[in-house]
Amino acid sequence: MDLVRVRDDVWGREVLAGVSWDLLWLVLTAAFAIIIAHLLLMAVLNRKARPSAAGKKLARHAGVDRAFHWITAIATIVLLVTGVFPIIGINFPWLTPHWIAGLVLTVAVGLHVVRSLFFQDPLAMWIAPSDLKELAGGDVKTAKYSLAQKGMHLGMAVVVLVVIVTGLVLFLAIDTPWWNRTNSIDEATLGWLFLLHGASTLGLVGLTALHIYFGLRPEKLFYTRSMIKGWISEHEHAAHHDAARWSPEETR
Amino acid sequence: MTSYDVMPATELYQPVNIEDATALAARLGRKGWLLGGGQDTYGWLKDRAKRPDAFIDLTGIDVLKGIRSLPDGGVEIGSMTTITEVAQNPLINEKFTLLSAAAKTVASPQIRNMGTLGGNLCQDTRCWYYRRGLNCYRAGGNICYADSPEGMNREHALFGASRCVAVTPSDTAPALVALEATMLITSASGSRQVAAEDFFVGPATDILNMTALQADEILVSVRIPRKWADATFYHEKVADRNVWDFALVSLCAAFKEDAGQITDARLVAGGVDCVPHRLREVEQAIIGQPRNETTGEAVKVRATSAATTLNYNQFKVPLMQNLVLRALRG
Amino acid sequence: MSYLHIGKNFTPPDIHGKVTGKARYAEDFRVEGMVYARLYTSPMPHARVISMDLTEALAIDGVIGVLTADDVPEVKAPGSPVLTNEPVYVGDPILAIAAIDEQTAENAIAKVRVTLEPLPFSVSPTHTLRPGGPAARLEGNVYSGEMRTLEWKQDDVDRFLSGREPTGPAASEWQFGDLEAGFDNASVVIEESFVTSGYAHTCMEPRSVMSYWQNGKCHVYGSTQSQSFVVPFLARMLGIEPQNLVYVSEYCGGGFGSKIAAYPVLALPGHLSKKIGRPVMLRITREEEYYIGSARVGFQGWIKAGFKPDGKLSAVDLYIVQDLGSRQAGGDASSAGGAVSILYQPEALRLRDVPVLTNTTPRGPQRGPGQNQIAAVFEPMLDKAARELGIDRLEIRRINAPDSSAKLNADQGPVTSAYMVEALDKGADLWNWAQKKGHSRRRNGSKVTGVGIGQAYHDAGVNGYDGLVRITPDGIIHLHSGVGNLGTYSYAATTRAAAEVLKADWAHCVVEHGTTEAHLPWSSYQAGSNTIFTHTRANHVAALDLLDKMKAIAAQVHGGSADDYDIADERVFNAKGNSMSYAEVAQKAIELGGVYSGEVVAENLNGITKLAIAGLKGSGLIGAAKDELPKRGTAPGLAVAFAEIEIDLETGKLEVLDYLAVAECGTVVHPQGLAGQLRGGAVWGFGMASLEHHVYDPQNGLPANVGFYQTKPPTYLDVPSNMDWAATDIADPDNPVGARGIGEPAMGCATAAVMCAISDALDGHLFNRTPVTPDMILNHVAGLPQSFSALGINEF
Structure with a gap:
């Protein structure tokens, strides 16, 4: 199995063409293996009952952040469907929805970056040394975000930023309503861009699969609810979070 | 750079029945290459720009050959029927002269004798960059050399470009789209029918292939329904040379008229899009109009309202308009 | 003059092989x-x-x-x-x-x-000339006898591309006459810029x-x-x-x-x-042939031509930037100047030339190299001048046509003879110009008719080569031809000058050719339309040498002096009734040896001829001589063509309806061969006028056309089914059988006639560019700008 695709350029020189799409199956297989392993583990552990969703509602995600999340999610799904389906042989006119979704994602991520850096606590998502004790296992109560959530965010942040940056450069290489392509990117550079775009796509495929899985896990479902409705219950907070590190306000 | 024009050693299968052919196609997938008259194939192979493991020669399968009338008054043409037969067949010359006229303009007499209808429909584009064996989008690469600031793209597309700006080279395809033909396709897992209009695929949908044929599928025949039999037809192909040349622009038109008015029409252009290009705006505009110069002058600009020109192909705009005018002038 | 062989059709010996496939x-x-x-x-x-x-x-x-x-x-x-x-x-x-x-x-x-x-690379001459432009070779970008680097100022480049008089420095220049006075005397001055595309030779047989x-x-x-x-x-x-x-x-x-x-x-x-x-x-493949198989030199140029009120061309200023491709070439521009100098006999002419190398396929001479490019652009300009002067297009050509007092080239040297007025008149008469010019701009639906006259020239004959003729004791006359078999049959046709001298029955003649093992004399290059003139002379002198030797042998055998002997029916005889057959003379020559059987050879023969004779000595009577006949000037090959075309204004398609070519090449040696030259030249000429051109992607230097279907030489259906021909058939005094060559102008006149007819059909519009393709006509008719760049070359 190849890791990358190479091709001859216009003058017969071997250049990178992009990531090998064989890796797509590897990534999907790995993601499903992790999911199945996790399912089995959770079945064996047979955790105790989950905290009640009743009681006081504590604010977890502001409306604007939830909107950002779901816009990003939809854009990502559209990007993955339009980007990956043609590769696996499901053909449809994908390019226009792909770049439109890419622009939506770019704007959403851009706003999120600005908001989180300047209007929110940028360290809330940063992995602190104190988070690392979660690695030891047991029922460690976390700050607003668990190490796993921070890890997922960090991973997503890296692949999404790479996919956006490379996507934007590649966007210059197609015709759009605003410009005609110039072919000014040489083929070797183009190959690197496609490699990074493809590799980050693979990362996105894997992370998205895991993200969706964990979002649908019964014991994590309240987080997904919080991403829809904005709150968690006081019991959920007490069960998973350290009030000293994160004490959200009550909300309606 | 290798020096070209030498065939590589390639396996050759010569099935004599369709079942064996579809079994081979299923087994070989994209590594197999369906072979008709070979007129498009051998150039690719000799230039070593495409390297299938094996040919599946379909010309020995009798059921793929010949022209039959259908019970509904239409005609069925086997995919391995030669272009010469299509051009000369009495049934087609009687009812569907649009197709015979188009077939008569294919390449040269020698190529028409060897080339098959199936091959003419499934042939690959003639974009010269792609034909050089360059790794452009259509060859699975990341770039189009033709649509670039100084690209030499006189023969390229006005419509339907999506990264790739290549055009359909087929003379018979626009005729079959105009005649609302259906393609009968078979594979080891069953048969299906596809409208001619959906059989041809543009780069937005599939940049690697020009037809909807899957790797394991074989085009069995083309069925032309009775609908347009004996309609009024117009065909014109404009190429630099009068023989052995691909169309700069071609136009296939079919009209039904009643009491001096057009009641139904199909106009399909070749050489301007990756697929046979329906002139829907023109078709709609001429319904209820008389077929004459005045109508032609009034509607011809609609043929190109969605055209996007490249560095060297703006001449196709007046040419398309003129062909529409001529079709309506009669 | 009455000839036994000259002016008669015959079956060249290679025909059977070509027809049966045994060649x-x-x-x-x-x-x-x-x-x-x-x-x-x-x-x-x-x-x-x-x-x-x-x-x-x-x-x-x-x-x-x-x-x-x-x-x-x-x-x-x-x-x-x-x-x-x-x-x-x-x-x-x-x-x-x-x-x-x-x-x-x-x-x-x-x-x-x-x-x-x-x-660094470039596929456009003007691209390399601009400041800091890439040079096609490490040694420079211009070749005029030696490699050098020539750079124009950006303003020079822009000015040239905009069609104004070039100001960039030329690499070479020649002139005759007073240019300034010529333009002062002119009542009409035509100034045009132009492009003639390079394109492949497209030999059917690749150079395996x-x-x-x-x-x-x-x-x-x-x-x-x-x-x-x-x-x-x-x-x-x-x-x-x-x-x-x-x-x-x-x-x-x-x-x-x-x-x-x-x-x-x-x-x-x-x-x-x-x-x-x-x-x-x-084995060279078709695609390789398009790379290494040579191509015509392209021109980007500017012309200013002044005409006096009576239509006489007074001055021509010609500036040509040549696209030489990537290797040594470049005589085309000077030849273009030479062609103008003889065809129109201007009083003054200046040629300036910049031969530029580009990273495109190597160029070399192609049928009428320079002469045919300039014919394609100058002849329509001549029509423009005629219109402005109110002179008939035939007449302006007659007014300027060369006769036997014509002068040419920078040195204004003489010609052996020239009868262009006679050629024009013969063509006008046969083609009925007076009536057909009335077809001009006739509309037939979307089609419009154009008629045109085209003229072309190439120097068509050299001298100083050797002839070799031999008779063996079996009576067979071996005509050793060092001439190559390039498809014109001149390798055989020229030997008929020897058969003529020897009054030989063609059935007893064998043309030895095609391999050094056939012991062949030194020959000219089979190019430049020279062979008919050059080798009828060489064969003539060799046969005269043989004839002298036959007579000398007969005199030795039967007495008397050689002058007493004559020949007839392949026998040498005297008035007394003594005679010997050629076979007997050959046998005697072997016995005598010395000069007769090739043991002793003339010193002035070329080493190649001496080698050939060394291989033949003792096999019969050998006649060999170097052509030292007088030649008083350039032997011109001239041709004029008349064409009627129809352009479909809605499709941009051009059809040649009617065509006549008249050769002005002295005595016709081989009528079928001449017809083949004139018709074949016409087909090629139509291709140059309307179909064939190099196209390169300037971004990566790739050629767009490397196959027959991409280069588009004309097919049977692109030419009229009947193309007429004629010849002035007036003997040239400097050739023993009166012949001059014709190959190259046979093509140029066709290109020029079609170019003139296109201009005629389109109300005098000058494209000033070969080829004129359907897209150009469509853009012109639609009032759209042309797609190619200003004076763009190697593009669509």
């Missing part, structure tokens, strides 16, 4: 142990070979050996080496691999790993070659226009003496200027064969 071209030969070579060619338009890895290629079973640039003689830029480490165009051969069969060789080529360093070494001799089976003329050059390329070269080129499937002499690849199998010790066949 053996270079790639038809096979010898024991022969291997096949394939080329690895450059993927880049300009590069330097950094390294080669042949390990994988040479490891393939059946691969015998490799030849690289290091194995062949170096050639100084911009000459053409056999193989190169500095490829200068896409398709430039870098190495060759030999294997037991072609497929194995090609498989090995696919495994060759060559690392190339890309170098087979070679082997035997007993110290190199045997080469090639495809060339010339036969004997090739020998010294090819021998030098192979590093051997001419006597050690056996060169076979009995048939040549088209050369058209691209196979005049020893082209680089002709020597490749010889070098490879020597290296690996096996006979080597190198």
Whole structure:
């Protein structure tokens, strides 16, 4: 199995063409293996009952952040469907929805970056040394975000930023309503861009699969609810979070 | 750079029945290459720009050959029927002269004798960059050399470009789209029918292939329904040379008229899009109009309202308009 | 004058082979142990070979050996080496691999790993001339006798491209007459810029070659226009003496200027064969032929022409930037000036020329190199002047036409004879110009008619070559022809001048030709329309030498002096009734030896002829002589064509409806051959006028047209089914049978006539560009700008 695709350029020189799409199956297989392993583990552990969703509602995600999340999610799904389906042989006119979704994602991520850096606590998502004790296992109560959530965010942040940056450069290489392509990117550079775009796509495929899985896990479902409705219950907070590190306000 | 024009050693299968052919196609997938008259194939192979493991020669399968009338008054043409037969067949010359006229303009007499209808429909584009064996989008690469600031793209597309700006080279395809033909396709897992209009695929949908044929599928025949039999037809192909040349622009038109008015029409252009290009705006505009110069002058600009020109192909705009005018002038 | 052979049709001896398929071209030969070579060619338009890895290629079973640039003689830029480490165009051969069969060789080529360093390149002359523009070669961008770098100011480039009088420095210049006075005297001045595209020679037979070494001799089976003329050059390329070269080129499937002499690849199998010790066949493919097979030089130019009120051309100022491609070429511009100087007899003319190298396929002479390009653009300008002066288009040509007092070129030298007025009148009469000019701009639906007259010229005859004639004791007359079989049958037609002198029955004549083993005399190049003039002279003098010797032998046998003897019915006789048959004379010559049987040869003969005679000595009576007949000037080949065309304004398509060509080439030697020249030239001319051109992607230097369907030479359906021809048939005084050559103007006149007819159909519009393709006509009719860049060359 190849890791990358190479091709001859216009003058017969071997250049990178992009990531090998064989890796797509590897990534999907790995993601499903992790999911199945996790399912089995959770079945064996047979955790105790989950905290009640009743009681006081504590604010977890502001409306604007939830909107950002779901816009990003939809854009990502559209990007993955339009980007990956043609590769696996499901053909449809994908390019226009792909770049439109890419622009939506770019704007959403851009706003999120600005908001989180300047209007929110940028360290809330940063992995602190104190988070690392979660690695030891047991029922460690976390700050607003668990190490796993921070890890997922960090991973997503890296692949999404790479996919956006490379996507934007590649966007210059197609015709759009605003410009005609110039072919000014040489083929070797183009190959690197496609490699990074493809590799980050693979990362996105894997992370998205895991993200969706964990979002649908019964014991994590309240987080997904919080991403829809904005709150968690006081019991959920007490069960998973350290009030000293994160004490959200009550909300309606 | 290798020096070209030498065939590589390639396996050759010569099935004599369709079942064996579809079994081979299923087994070989994209590594197999369906072979008709070979007129498009051998150039690719000799230039070593495409390297299938094996040919599946379909010309020995009798059921793929010949022209039959259908019970509904239409005609069925086997995919391995030669272009010469299509051009000369009495049934087609009687009812569907649009197709015979188009077939008569294919390449040269020698190529028409060897080339098959199936091959003419499934042939690959003639974009010269792609034909050089360059790794452009259509060859699975990341770039189009033709649509670039100084690209030499006189023969390229006005419509339907999506990264790739290549055009359909087929003379018979626009005729079959105009005649609302259906393609009968078979594979080891069953048969299906596809409208001619959906059989041809543009780069937005599939940049690697020009037809909807899957790797394991074989085009069995083309069925032309009775609908347009004996309609009024117009065909014109404009190429630099009068023989052995691909169309700069071609136009296939079919009209039904009643009491001096057009009641139904199909106009399909070749050489301007990756697929046979329906002139829907023109078709709609001429319904209820008389077929004459005045109508032609009034509607011809609609043929190109969605055209996007490249560095060297703006001449196709007046040419398309003129062909529409001529079709309506009669 | 009444002739036995001259002016009569005959069946050239190679016809049977061509018709039956038995003719053996270079790639038809096979010898024991022969291997096949394939080329690895450059993927880049300009590069330097950094390294080669042949390990994988040479490891393939059946691969015998490799030849690289290091194995062949170096050639100084911009000459053409056999193989190169500095490829200068896409398709430039870098190495060759030999294997037991072609497929194995090609498989090995696919495994060759060559690392190339890309170098600056350009496919447009004006692109390289601009400040800081890329040079096509490391040694410079301009070749005029030597390589140099010439840079124009941006303003010079812009000015030239905008069609104004060029201000950039020229590389060379010549002039006659007072240009300023000429323009002062002019009442109409036409000033136009123009482009004529380069395009491939498109030989039907690619330049395949087979070679082997035997007993110290190199045997080469090639495809060339010339036969004997090739020998010294090819021998030098192979590093051997001419006597050690056996060169076979009995048939040549088209050369058209691209196979005049020893082209680089002709020597490749010889070098490879020597290296690996096996006979080597190198079959050149169609695509390779488009790379290495040469092409016409392209012009970007500017013309200013002044006409006096009576229509006489008073002054011409001509500036030509030549696209020479990537190797040595470049006489086209000067030849263009020469053609203008003779065809219109201007009082003053200046030619300025910038021969620029580009990283495109190498160029060379192509039928009417320079003359035919200028005919295509100057003749429509002549029509424009005629319109402005109110003179008939035929008349303005008559007014300026050369006669036997015509002068030409920078030195304003004389011609042997010229009868262009007679040619114009004959054509006008046969074609009914007076009536057909009324068809001008006649509308037929969307179609419009145009009529045009085109003229062209090429110098058509040289001198100083050798003839060799031999009679063997069986009475057979061997006409040794060193002339190559380039498809015009002149190799045989010229020998009929010898048969004429000898009053020989053609059935008793054998034309010896096509291989050095047939012992052939030194010959001119079969190019430049010269052969008919040159070799009727050489055959004539050789036959006279033979005749003198026959008479001398008869006098020795039967007494009296040689002057007492005459010939008839292949016998030498005197008034007394003594006679000898040619067979008997030949037998006697062997007995006498000395000058008669080739034991002693004339000193003034060329070394190649002496070699031939050395191989024949003692086999019969040998007549051989160098042509030292008087030649008082340039022997001009002239032609005029009349064409009626129809342009469909809605499709941009052009159709030639009616065509007549009139040759002004002295006495007609071989009517069928002349007809073939005039009709074949017309087909080619139509192609130049309306179909064929080089197209290169300027971004990566790739050629767009490397196949017949891409280069688009005219087909049967692109030319009229009937094309008429005629000839003035007025003897030239400087040729013993009155003949002059015609090959090249036969094409140029057709191009010019069609170009004039296009302009005529489109209300006098001048495209000033060849070819005029449907897209150009459509854009013009629609009022759209043309798609090509200003004076753009090598583009659509």
